[in-house]
Amino acid sequence: xxxxxxxxxxxxxxxxxxxxxxxxxxxxxxxxxxxxxxxxxxxxxxxxxxxxxxxxxxxxxxxxxxxxxxxxxxxxxxxxxxxxxxxxxxxxxxxxxxxxxxxxxxxxxxxxxxxxxxxxxxxxxxxxxxxxxxxxxxxxxxxxxxxxxxxxxxxxxxxxxxxxxxxxxxxxxxxxxxxxxxxxxxxxxxxxxxxxxxxxxxxx
Amino acid sequence: xxxxxxxxxxxxxxxxxxxxxxxxxxxxxxxxxxxxxxxxxxxxxxxxxxxxxxxxxxxxxxxxxxxxxxxxxxxxxxxxxxxxxxxxxxxxxxxxxxxxxxxxxxxxxxxxxxxxxxxxxxxxxxxxxxxxxxxxxxxxxxxxxxxxxxxxxxxxxxxxxxxxxxxxxxxxxxxxxxxxxxxxxxxxxxxxxxxxxxxxxxxx
DNA sequence: GACCCGCACGGCACTCGATGTCAAAACAGC
DNA sequence: GCTGTTTTGACATCGAGTGCCGTGCGGGTC
Numbered sequence: 049x050x051x052x053x054x055x056x057x058x059x060x061x062x063x064x065x066x067x068x069x070x071x072x073x074x075x076x077x078x079x080x081x082x083x084x085x086x087x088x089x090x091x092x093x094x095x096x097x098x099x100x101x102x103x104x105x106x107x108x109x110x111x112x113x114x115x116x117x118x119x120x121x122x123x124x125x126x127x128x129x130x131x132x133x134x135x136x137x138x139x140x141x142x143x144x145x146x147x148x149x150x151x152x153x154x155x156x157x158x159x160x161x162x163x164x165x166x167x168x169x170x171x172x173x174x175x176x177x178x179x180x181x182x183x184x185x186x187x188x189x190x191x192x193x194x195x196x197x198x199x200x201x202x203x204x205x206x207x208x209x210x211x212x213x214x215x216x217x218x219x220x221x222x223x224x225x226x227x228x229x230x231x232x233x234x235x236x237x238x239x240x241x242x243x244x245x246x247x248x249x250x251x252x
Numbered sequence: 253x254x255x256x257x258x259x260x261x262x263x264x265x266x267x268x269x270x271x272x273x274x275x276x277x278x279x280x281x282x283x284x285x286x287x288x289x290x291x292x293x294x295x296x297x298x299x300x301x302x303x304x305x306x307x308x309x310x311x312x313x314x315x316x317x318x319x320x321x322x323x324x325x326x327x328x329x330x331x332x333x334x335x336x337x338x339x340x341x342x343x344x345x346x347x348x349x350x351x352x353x354x355x356x357x358x359x360x361x362x363x364x365x366x367x368x369x370x371x372x373x374x375x376x377x378x379x380x381x382x383x384x385x386x387x388x389x390x391x392x393x394x395x396x397x398x399x400x401x402x403x404x405x406x407x408x409x410x411x412x413x414x415x416x417x418x419x420x421x422x423x424x425x426x427x428x429x430x431x432x433x434x435x436x437x438x439x440x441x442x443x444x445x446x447x448x449x450x451x452x453x454x455x456x
Numbered sequence: 457g458a459c460c461c462g463c464a465c466g467g468c469a470c471t472c473g474a475t476g477t478c479a480a481a482a483c484a485g486c
Numbered sequence: 487g488c489t490g491t492t493t494t495g496a497c498a499t500c501g502a503g504t505g506c507c508g509t510g511c512g513g514g515t516c
Contacts, residue, residue, distance in 0.1 A: 067493090091471095091472070091473090092472080092473070092474090093472085101494080101495090102494070102495050102496075103473095103495090104475090104494080104495060104496075104497095105493085105494060105495070107473090107474065107475075108493080108494080111474090112473080112474075113473070113474090172384045172387075173384075175383075175384060175387060176380030176381055176383060176384045177380060179379070179380055179383040179384075180376045180377075180379060180380045180383075183376075183379060205424050205428060205444070205445060205448075206448065208424060208427075209420065209421065209424045209445060209448055209449060212420035212423065212424060213417055213420050213449060213452060215420075216413065216416035216417055216419075216420050217413065219416065220409050220412060220413045220416060223412075224409060240409070241409065241413060244409075244410065244413055244452070244455055245413060245417060245452040245455075246452075247451035247452055248417060248448070248449040248450075248451055248452030251448055251449075266512085267463080267464080267512080270464095271464085295500095295501065295502090296501080296502070296503090297501085305465080305466090306465070306466045306467075307466090307467095307502095308465075308466060308467070308468095308504090309464080309465055309466070311502090311503065311504075312464080312465080315503090316502080316503075317501095317502070317503090
């Protein structure tokens with residue numbers, strides 16, 4: 049690690065802060081290596097060595113090689129349902145859903161986010177893992193939508209369908225965002241995509 | 253293999269027919285084993301042994317363990333764009349897309365299809381691989397949609413968005429289909445889902 | 457029938473991702 | 487400085503996936 053451990057080790061506990069540092073370093077090193085070479089060509093051995101830890105330690109921080117990059121997005125997506133639940137039930141679903149996806153936009157745009165998204169989008173294996181997470185989110189968010197409409201998501205297909213359309217819009221925006229290398233703000237792309245498919249999000 | 257090689261070895265060539273037989277056997281055995289136990293617990297060793305071939309031969313038929321099940325769907329999905337291209341350009345996109353997805357419905361319903369879909373849907377790793385394929389299809393089908401509307405899919409986000417909505421409807425129908433174990437015909441579920449989101453498929 | 461060519465198969469060895477085990481090291485609190 | 491807990495690294499193991507080579511089988515030629 050670095051030498052910057054000499055400031056106040058007070059608040060979050062020193063061990064915890066070190067752990068976060070190693071975590072961050074692994075993500076950064078991995079994204080860097082995979083941006084240069086491909087995901088497949090980059091081995092866990094290389095990532096661990098570049099971060100200054102052993103291969104075994106790598107797997108104590110991440111369950112799989114894919115997780116090094118996907119976990120960053122995964123923990124953001126886990127907050128989606130909470131953000132949707134915080135919106136007023138009076139809002140139209142299309143508006144509430146659009147606002148819930150603001151959890152993914154950062155101000156100002158972090159170049160590392162663009163790099164991360166780029167590597168994921170162009171690597172089928174990583175996209176696969178990301179989409180696995182998306183399925184979980186879909187059901188969670190659909191449960192919230194069903195709740196505010198007072199229907200049962202197990203028998204009524206509309207909540208999940210509405211949410212799936214929202215994710216289709218999100219993926220469209222994300223793809224255009226990385227295609228333009230982050231030049232066009234993600235917010236604008238989200239607005240455009242969500243507006244186009246809004247009718248299919250207001251099924252209830 | 254079996255002893256049933258004594259009929260006319262005329263048309264497709266004997267070697268080719270033997271190869272198809274082994275291919276089919278591997279898919280069937282794999283789906284059966286993975287339906288009993290889980291996908292992860294089932295090893296390639298077991299599948300190969302149950303099919304009467306070596307582990308090495310298994311990988312000459314399938315590039316990966318996931319492919320044993322996903323490849324069956326993959327080769328169907330590869331025909332999607334062709335079926336869409338065969339529709340009249342006068343049709344509304346929502347109708348043309350709905351009809352294109354008829355490539356996935358089989359008459360009568362094959363119980364093996366339901367089993368296959370069930371294993372895939374409930375196994376995250378397999379869903380991931382399936383969704384990787386879906387991304388390819390999305391772009392192919394979007395190219396056809398863009399072509400019939402005379403727009404450039406590289407700059408206009410609408411074709412891909414329309415197709416993504418169609419796949420959201422398809423996935424919804426597929427999920428309900430396996431949830432009901434094939435009792436409700438896939439056609440009816442597709443009709444219902446496509447009707448609900450039709451407005452978002454007629455963007456051009 | 458003998459020979460040869462092509463091809464699919466099996467066996468072996470190897471890389472790499474992923475996991476369990478264990479001993480040494482780093483840390484926290486006393 | 488000592489002790490109990492946690493973290494780490496080294497080793498071993500398993501399964502997925504791949505390259506290489508020898509072999510057996512079918513088909514074609516003389």
